[in-house]
Amino acid sequence: LQLLCSYEIGWCCIMQLNWERALENIVRLKLESKWSVCYYAYLTALLEGVRGDLKKCQEMMIEVPKLMKRKNNQLEMFVVRKAKVFQKIPPTDEHLKLLIFEIVYLWKAFPNCEEENLKQMLKECENVANPCLKGLKHLILAALHKCLGNTTKAVEYFQSAAQLSESDLEDGHISPFAFYELSIIMLESKHSEQKGVQLLKECKENFSGYDFENRLQMRIHSTELRLKEKNRT
Incomplete structure (x- = not known):
């Protein structure tokens, strides 16, 4: 239930462009949720980047493909493909x-x-x-x-x-x-x-x-x- 609350709060904060609070909740999901760590890692990387830590963002993007668990999962295939872009170019x-x-x-x-x-x-x-x-x-x-x-x-x-x-x-x-x-x-x-x-x-x-x-x-x-x-x- 707590993770569900973190998900809802995280999404509300993203829609409100409140990157700091969104990051707090998405990081928790990345660490504790059993559902698609790969996806939450991608979101975490994005949020780290938009709050100013582009170096950490790129480091996390490089890690995203390693977290892929379900190769036929559309969501994970999508975020892995997106994350791989930043293996070649720095995020902006x-x-x-x-x-x-x-x-x-x-x-x-x-x-x-x-x-x-x-x-x-x-x-x-x-x-x-x-x-x-x-x-x-x-x-x-x-x-x-x-x-x-x-x-x-x-x-x-x-x-x-x-x-x-x-x-x-x-x-x-x-x-x-x-x-x-x-x-x-x-x-x-x-x-x-x-x-x-x-x-x-x-x-x-x-x-x-x-x-x-x-x-x-x-x-x-x-x-x-x-x-x-x-x-x-």
Whole structure:
């Protein structure tokens, strides 16, 4: 029960951008939890980095692959791949914050964040200058704009993310997630509903082998069921 509380507090602090308190709780999970030490080590490394200890962050990232226990686990495969990047290059504040926001996005937690914190995340993302991170940057910007009600901006960034990452073998999940998000936005309007259906189909059929594919396919399936139910009424 105490570990569950640490998890909840840690996540709330991440969504509030309270890195210090988030780190306290995630470190406890890394040390005491029996569930995916690899994942908690990755989060710990990210939080160490964004609070300023980039050296410790890189040292921990190098350790993450050694903690992998389940080779067919999507989450552990994802964090190991992400961590291995820092075996070759030093971490930067902008890169690490973007990776934290990516986790928040993948966990569908942006809608649970306060508007003030969403705007701060938006500002942080806009400041990312590394061209190698442009696809991920635009995916996160799009998701943040969507949560803030800026639909036009969201569509622009989702389209850009999809195009930028179509040939990105390292972050192959960006394009299908962007396609899915675009389809959901299009399905909300009668004028663009058919386009939304088309994008949903493309997302389902044109992508495979990317991170969190099973999760996204479940969301696609759920959307298809809602559409069928809607068409019956």
